Amino acid sequence: MHLPLLWIIPALPLAAVLMNLLIGDRLGKRGTTVLACGSVIAAFAFALRAVLHLAALPEAERHVEEFCWTWMRVGDFSADVSFLLDPLSAVMVLIVTGVGSLIHVYATGYMSHDPSFRRFFLYLNLFMFAMLTLVLADNYLLLFVGWEGVGLCSYLLIGFWYERPSAAEAGKKAFIVNRIGDFGFMLGAFMLIGYTGSLKFDLVFAAAPHAFTGAAITLATLLMFLGATGKSAQIPLFTWLPDAMEGPTPVSALIHAATMVTAGVYMLARSHILFELAPVSMEVVAVIGAATALMAATIGLAQNDIKRVLAYSTVSQLGYMFMACGVGAFGAGIFHVMTHAFFKALLFLGAGSVIHALSDEQDMRRMGGLAPKLPWTHATMAVATLAIAGVPFFSGFFSKDEILSSAWASGHYGIWAVGILGAALTAFYMTRLYVLTFRGSSRLSHEAEHHLHESPPSMIAPLVVLAVLSFAGGYVGMPFQEGGHAFERWLRPVMEAGDVVPVHHELSRGAEWALILVSVLVAFIGIGGAFQAYLASPGIATSLRERFSGLYRVLDHKYWVDEVYDRLVVQPFMAVSVWLWRVWDSLVIDGLVNGVGYTLELGSGMLKLAQTGFVGTYALWIALGVIALFLHFMR
Amino acid sequence: MVAALFFGFAALLVVTSLMVVLHKNPVTSALFLVLAFCSLAGIYLMLRAEFLGMVQIVVYAGAIMVLFLFVIMYLNLQHDVETGLQIAVRRGLGWFVGALLLLAGGALLKRGWALGPANDELPGAEQGNVASVGRVLYSRYLFPFEITSILLLVAMVGVIVIARGRTRHTAREGGAA
Amino acid sequence: MIPLSWLIALSAVVFVIGVVGVLVRRNALVIFMSIELMLNAANLAFVAFASHMKSLDGQVFVFFVMTVAAAEVAIGLAIIVHLFRLRETVFVDEIHLLKG
Numbered sequence: 001m002h003l004p005l006l007w008i009i010p011a012l013p014l015a016a017v018l019m020n021l022l023i024g025d026r027l028g029k030r031g032t033t034v035l036a037c038g039s040v041i042a043a044f045a046f047a048l049r050a051v052l053h054l055a056a057l058p059e060a061e062r063h064v065e066e067f068c069w070t071w072m073r074v075g076d077f078s079a080d081v082s083f084l085l086d087p088l089s090a091v092m093v094l095i096v097t098g099v100g101s102l103i104h105v106y107a108t109g110y111m112s113h114d115p116s117f118r119r120f121f122l123y124l125n126l127f128m129f130a131m132l133t134l135v136l137a138d139n140y141l142l143l144f145v146g147w148e149g150v151g152l153c154s155y156l157l158i159g160f161w162y163e164r165p166s167a168a169e170a171g172k173k174a175f176i177v178n179r180i181g182d183f184g185f186m187l188g189a190f191m192l193i194g195y196t197g198s199l200k201f202d203l204v205f206a207a208a209p210h211a212f213t214g215a216a217i218t219l220a221t222l223l224m225f226l227g228a229t230g231k232s233a234q235i236p237l238f239t240w241l242p243d244a245m246e247g248p249t250p251v252s253a254l255i256h257a258a259t260m261v262t263a264g265v266y267m268l269a270r271s272h273i274l275f276e277l278a279p280v281s282m283e284v285v286a287v288i289g290a291a292t293a294l295m296a297a298t299i300g301l302a303q304n305d306i307k308r309v310l311a312y313s314t315v316s317q318l319g320y321m322f323m324a325c326g327v328g329a330f331g332a333g334i335f336h337v338m339t340h341a342f343f344k345a346l347l348f349l350g351a352g353s354v355i356h357a358l359s360d361e362q363d364m365r366r367m368g369g370l371a372p373k374l375p376w377t378h379a380t381m382a383v384a385t386l387a388i389a390g391v392p393f394f395s396g397f398f399s400k401d402e403i404l405s406s407a408w409a410s411g412h413y414g415i416w417a418v419g420i421l422g423a424a425l426t427a428f429y430m431t432r433l434y435v436l437t438f439r440g441s442s443r444l445s446h447e448a449e450h451h452l453h454e455s456p457p458s459m460i461a462p463l464v465v466l467a468v469l470s471f472a473g474g475y476v477g478m479p480f481q482e483g484g485h486a487f488e489r490w491l492r493p494v495m496e497a498g499d500v501v502p503v504h505h506e507l508s509r510g511a512e513w514a515l516i517l518v519s520v521l522v523a524f525i526g527i528g529g530a531f532q533a534y535l536a537s538p539g540i541a542t543s544l545r546e547r548f549s550g551l552y553r554v555l556d557h558k559y560w561v562d563e564v565y566d567r568l569v570v571q572p573f574m575a576v577s578v579w580l581w582r583v584w585d586s587l588v589i590d591g592l593v594n595g596v597g598y599t600l601e602l603g604s605g606m607l608k609l610a611q612t613g614f615v616g617t618y619a620l621w622i623a624l625g626v627i628a629l630f631l632h633f634m635r
Numbered sequence: 636m637v638a639a640l641f642f643g644f645a646a647l648l649v650v651t652s653l654m655v656v657l658h659k660n661p662v663t664s665a666l667f668l669v670l671a672f673c674s675l676a677g678i679y680l681m682l683r684a685e686f687l688g689m690v691q692i693v694v695y696a697g698a699i700m701v702l703f704l705f706v707i708m709y710l711n712l713q714h715d716v717e718t719g720l721q722i723a724v725r726r727g728l729g730w731f732v733g734a735l736l737l738l739a740g741g742a743l744l745k746r747g748w749a750l751g752p753a754n755d756e757l758p759g760a761e762q763g764n765v766a767s768v769g770r771v772l773y774s775r776y777l778f779p780f781e782i783t784s785i786l787l788l789v790a791m792v793g794v795i796v797i798a799r800g801r802t803r804h805t806a807r808e809g810g811a812a
Numbered sequence: 813m814i815p816l817s818w819l820i821a822l823s824a825v826v827f828v829i830g831v832v833g834v835l836v837r838r839n840a841l842v843i844f845m846s847i848e849l850m851l852n853a854a855n856l857a858f859v860a861f862a863s864h865m866k867s868l869d870g871q872v873f874v875f876f877v878m879t880v881a882a883a884e885v886a887i888g889l890a891i892i893v894h895l896f897r898l899r900e901t902v903f904v905d906e907i908h909l910l911k912g
Contacts, residue, residue: 613911615904623732630739656833682863706889729835740824771868783879790883798890
């Protein structure tokens with residue numbers, strides 16, 4: 001039987017959405033579980049099949065297109081619904097469906113007591129559909145459909161518990177900030193159409209080296225990068241992601257750690273040919289990535305809500321991915337996307353498990369000593385913390401190291417330094433989270449202590465799988481093997497397409513070992529420091545906080561970014577809106593419309609006077625008409 | 636001689652028409668109208684339209700005006716009262732428009748008329764006007780003639796229906812008319 | 813013998829008198845009589861032209877005009893009688909229900 005290859009992957013979650021809409025209320029919790037998880041797991045199976053099919057092809061032919069139907073044809077421009085599978089989208093589709101399946105399974109346990117169980121999975125499946133459309137699209141327009149779709153679903157899911165005003169506000173904030181980025185994306189896409197006449201990846205990338213002037217390609221790529229900053233929460237559009245923690249924890253894991261936020265990095269990697277033609281844009285990307293990585297890491301130091309720490313950690317790690325793209329190591333960026341998906345999803349799900357166990361407690365100051373009580377959660381979270389901190393042989397070590405050595409090799413020493421500093425901070429605050437939550441003495445409240453229980457198997461199993469991946473997932477990118485850097489080689493057909501050949505910076509063996517040593521050292525300093533400050537001598541933290549109280553206040557208030565935005569952007573906007581309402585809408589438009597009515601009334605009132613009701617008047621008018629005709633004919 | 640006769644009849648016509656329009660009593664107006672018709676008949680005779688002249692007296696003066704007088708007497712109308720500013724304004728406007736019309740007509744008449752004063756015999760003079768008119772009427776204008784008879788039938792029916800009044804209706808159908 | 817222009821002038825004068833009567837008088841019956849005057853003025857014009865063009869068609873037409881005038885008078889008077897029964901008046905400026 002000849003099964004379809006690509007379109008079925010996004011179609012399966014979409015079918016689940018439709019069935020949920022139509023008959024979902026008759027399925028019950030069990031039926032919804034089967035439908036929702038089943039569709040995503042089936043999508044993963046099909047994705048695996050498609051990737052195996054791709055891998056069986058010779059390296060130069062790993063480019064499978066599947067055309068579904070023509071969407072629009074206007075003059076010379078056409079955009080179709082068609083899908084593309086090449087090594088890059090293969091990695092992405094496996095991450096999305098694989099991690100997505102695990103999170104779906106987890107969510108059936110986490111949300112089992114929620115009355116809106118069915119609605120949750122409706123949105124979650126819709127998100128999967130949009131995300132899969134995004135990664136499998138073969139043109140920017142279809143990608144944008146998925147892009148917008150995930151934005152919508154993120155709004156729906158962040159504001160899932162919409163009766164809570166903070167959740168509703170957070171959903172709105174996410175959507176609106178994203179929209180600003182989308183505007184940039186659209187302008188960039190328009191420029192692409194203008195200069196190359198198409199939005200199809202193959203056509204745009206083939207035409208790009210000749211079609212663009214220097215300034216134009218820089219502008220176009222910067223605009224598209226603006227879209228990426230919105231979706232992937234970089235400076236200046238990152239403010240929505242910490243607030244997005246209002247949503248249920250599986251949502252944070254799926255959307256804000258593993259899949260949606262990585263859409264920006266994917267888009268950049270896909271468009272690497274365009275960026276390689278605009279060195280200025282690349283520098284901008286690298287600088288912003290580095291700045292965001294450092295800034296978010298510093299804010300994460302001072303947070304007390306476990307999910308907030310993870311949120312800022314996500315923003316910071318995304319900064320690393322953009323740093324990689326900015327210095328030309330797009331493959332390394334995607335590698336980090338993969339490893340980050342594993343350990344960040346694990347961290348969020350583990351945090352969810354902790355919150356679930358403590359009856360919805362999220363403040364780390366009221367946790368502690370949970371290690372013996374929650375053995376599975378503790379073990380898996382520990383693995384994830386080691387991975388993100390960059391401890392050797394865990395996946396995060398390989399990907400982060402890849403990024404840092406690329407930065408050094410391409411001569412971006414400043415970027416490398418910021419990256420190293422960020423790595424130290426990352427190790428520190430993640431260990432802090434681990435220690436405050438699982439080690440030390442218990443600071444739990446009495447009811448939390450009373451209800452403490454390990455999570456059900458539906459939640460533990462995905463944690464274990466992700467823990468294994470967080471450990472082993474990095475080996476695909478390990479250097480120094482026989483035919484090392486396997487991951488890079490897999491992506492090579494994509495990364496080296498087109499006339500623009502990325503520059504390979506070769507490092508000497510010695511330099512490479514030195515760099516690795518430095519990053520490992522830094523990681524252990526961070527871990528050790530945190531253990532010291534929060535376990536061995538707890539007083540250090542408090543005394544440091546008092547000594548540097550001003551600095552602490554800045555971090556605690558997140559550099560007052562939200563307040564600044566509010567003053568500079570939101571308030572003027574509201575003022576303009578109110579003015580538009582009062583003046584243009586009420587006075588001008590209503591005035592015009594009412595004025596038309598009034599004028600008509602006036603006119604008819606005047607015309608009405610001709611109907612006197614007297615026959616004599618009418619006879620008079622007839623006589624006058626006759627005279628007029630007379631005079632006319634006499635001329 | 637002919638001119639004098641013509642002027643006489645013409646003067647009579649104009650004067651009596653004016654009296655029709657100006658007099659307050661409707662009965663007097665009707666009687667003046669009869670006189671106007673008679674003078675018009677005289678002019679017809681002068682123009683060798685003998686049949687028409689007779690028909691004018693018989694039909695117009697004899698039948699139509701009698702009908703008018705019947706109705707005036709039936710309605711028992713008194714003198715017209717013509718006071719009040721509005722009425723005076725309308726009267727003034729009416730006379731003004733009439734004057735305009737007269738001037739316009741006069742301007743029209745200033746143009747040259749091609750046909751001269753020739754006034755010879757009309758065709759078919761040896762048989763007499765009635766016969767020749769009849770001949771034309773029944774040959775060339777047969778269709779309009781027949782239609783006119785239907786018209787008169789329609790008029791008769793219409794008059795009966797309209798003038799029948801409501802009293803009988805209401806008596807039969809008990810109220811709704 | 814009688815110049816055409818004299819006849820037409822006479823017809824015009826009588827016609828205008830009829831128009832004035834329609835515009836000036838209030839009594840419906842007198843207005844109706846003025847309409848009859850106008851019709852007769854038209855008849856005069858027809859006969860004048862018939863005489864001067866030596867054709868009997870004009871006279872035949874006058875015949876038809878008279879027939880129609882008779883029918884019209886009958887119906888018009890029926891209407892006036894009916895109106896008088898409803899409104900108790902024959903003065904046209906007291907009948908203005910269709911005022912806009």
